[in-house]
Amino acid sequence: MINYQTLARQTLFNDFKHMSIMLGVGDSVYILDDRGRRYWFNIQNDMIRVKGLGIIDGARLIGQEDGSSLDIAGREFFIFRGGLIEQIDSVERGPQIITAKDAATILLHLDLKAGDRVLEAGVGSGALTIALLHSIAPSGKVFTIELREEFAKKARRNVERSGLEAMWELQFGDIKDYDLDEMVDAVALDMPDPWNALDNVTRFLRPGGRFAGYVPNANQVIDLMKGLRERGYKETRALENIQRFIEVHPGGVRPSYDTLGHTGYLVFGRRSTK
Numbered sequence: 001m002i003n004y005q006t007l008a009r010q011t012l013f014n015d016f017k018h019m020s021i022m023l024g025v026g027d028s029v030y031i032l033d034d035r036g037r038r039y040w041f042n043i044q045n046d047m048i049r050v051k052g053l054g055i056i057d058g059a060r061l062i063g064q065e066d067g068s069s070l071d072i073a074g075r076e077f078f079i080f081r082g083g084l085i086e087q088i089d090s091v092e093r094g095p096q097i098i099t100a101k102d103a104a105t106i107l108l109h110l111d112l113k114a115g116d117r118v119l120e121a122g123v124g125s126g127a128l129t130i131a132l133l134h135s136i137a138p139s140g141k142v143f144t145i146e147l148r149e150e151f152a153k154k155a156r157r158n159v160e161r162s163g164l165e166a167m168w169e170l171q172f173g174d175i176k177d178y179d180l181d182e183m184v185d186a187v188a189l190d191m192p193d194p195w196n197a198l199d200n201v202t203r204f205l206r207p208g209g210r211f212a213g214y215v216p217n218a219n220q221v222i223d224l225m226k227g228l229r230e231r232g233y234k235e236t237r238a239l240e241n242i243q244r245f246i247e248v249h250p251g252g253v254r255p256s257y258d259t260l261g262h263t264g265y266l267v268f269g270r271r272s273t274k
């Protein structure tokens with residue numbers, strides 16, 4: 001006779017067995033210390049120099065389970081595959097980045113999915129670029145236009161660490177007069193005067209396609225909204241994300257003192273055929 005309870009337990013056990021993710025060559029990983037510091041690197045079957053930690057034998061990591069404990073010189077660390085949120089949080093900073101809370105909102109409002117094509121300006125430190133690439137992988141494309149070559153170096157390093165650079169095309173120039181020889185599903189602008197780029201980017205945004213702009217000041221929201229509405233964009237809306245981290249200690253629970261008061265305003269719209 002079949003014991004359905006045992007069967008259910010075994011099926012559950014087998015499912016759990018298959019949920020293990022093993023680390024392999026090329027994975028972008030970080031080692032976490034007991035203070036929450038992350039040490040990033042890509043796994044190679046070789047000795048790896050990890051900034052802040054020293055030399056690690058990569059062969060020892062291959063086949064380890066994601067989230068495993070590691071003993072390094074008698075101290076316990078944990079190794080994790082890097083996900084989008086850790087990558088955004090730990091980009092090497094140049095210009096002000098778009099934080100995880102705002103990047104997440106932009107991805108949702110742009111309705112991005114595998115295969116989509118996105119036009120972005122500027123690159124800054126590449127934090128938003130990584131988020132865009134993550135959403136359109138493995139078959140889409142992000143075209144990023146950046147005015148200043150010196151910013152792009154850091155951004156390129158950050159994007160390469162994400163392992164998503166195959167879907168990325170970075171060009172230098174001014175988005176206001178940049179030419180693209182195809183249409184895109186979405187446009188994301190994080191630059192001081194996005195309203196001045198609207199005439200140009202609208203030429204490449206397919207009807208029904210989605211626009212996102214990120215600006216730090218309220219007066220910029222007015223200019224951007226006006227620019228979108230004058231060009232027939234619909235579903236225009238602006239918002240600010242307020243997020244508070246909560247500190248949980250044995251002595252009590254309270255909002256973190258480190259929470260950022262203001263990051264920026266997000267402005268959205270959809271291109272109509274008007």
Ligand SMILES: C[S@@+](CC[C@H](N)C(=O)[O-])C[C@H]1O[C@@H](n2cnc3c(N)ncnc32)[C@H](O)[C@@H]1O
Nearest residue numbers: 097098122124125126127128146147174175190
């Ligand atoms: C605040 S940063 C972008 C930050 C980026 N979104 C991130 O998450 O790291 C603004 C960038 O826009 C670029 N920029 C400003 N005006 C531009 C233009 N007209 N065309 C292209 N890039 C421009 C700047 O050089 C700078 O790199």
